[in-house]
Amino acid sequence: MTQPAQQKLNVAILQMDIAIGEPETNFRKLESMLEEAAAAPVKPDLIIAPEMWNTGYALDRIQELADPQGERTKSLLSEFSRKHGINVIAGSIAEKRGGDVYNTIYAFDREGNVTNDYSKIHLFRLMDEEKHLAAGDRIGTLQVDGVPAAMMICYDIRFPELSRTLALGGAKVLFVPAEWPHPRLHHWKTLLTARAIENQMFVVACNRVGRSGEAHFFGHSLVLNPWGETLAEGDEEERILHATLDLSEVDRVRKTIPIFEDRRPGLYRTGF
Ligand SMILES: NC(=O)CCC(=O)C(=O)O
Helix, strand or coil: CCCCCCCEEEEEEEECECCCCCHHHHHHHHHHHHHHHHCCCCCCCEEECCCCCCCCCCHHHHHHHCEECCHHHHHHHHHHHHHHCCEEECCCEEEEECCEEEEEEEEECCCCCEEEEEECCCCCHHHCHHHHCCCCCCCEEEEECCEEEEECCHHHHHCHHHHHHHHHCCCCEEEEEECCECCCHHHHHHHHHHHHHHHCCEEEEEECEEEECCEEEECCCEEECCCCCEEEECCCCCEEEEEEEECHHHHHHHHHCCHHHHCCHHHCCCCC
């Protein structure tokens, strides 16, 4: 059922540790953090989890570990979102489909329906994604309680043309599940802040914490407003973060500095 667009959105971010190659442990952890988030004094309208929370980057065994068609994930999250009446961006999971494994987000509405999905389109070579995963072939849009929004995954934030396309399509909030490690905290914060400022949109980014092999994931999940200010930021510990998005701020900022009216797309071509 489509809901009227509401002006405020309370979000909860599950900044969780992930046990590499242990879906059972990760499902249990996710379930317990979801229940804790739902019981917060200010009930969230939406909960978001990190990238590849079911398996972590166990890429050598990803074919055997990935969730076939996301069925297990859909069953858990559909039941949870319906029971609590909360929208969920189910991080991303390793999803097995047609013999390939994708890095996929499912979005659930308050009635437990999958409203949209998105499979990561830019695979991150530094972590060998392109050797083990298949890339998605379409961009991630959704509506949250009638609010136009968008989804990208981790490395995708390095591609400003993607977020700009989503903003031009009307997105007011960008959701970003991630597994982003040291030593690139500076890149993480700078790129997310740039995406918020240049597109005058909210950014809700959920990064995992903990270690996996050589990689040390720093958390620092971030919620930014359309002016690029920080509404919430995690540290390096496992925890749940909360923030309230006042969606009227998007229109206010877009009126104050009307970049979408001032763009000159006809001139944005190479040809030196
Ligand atoms: N999981 C990822 O896509 C990591 C991206 C990353 O760390 C980067 O620097 O980009």
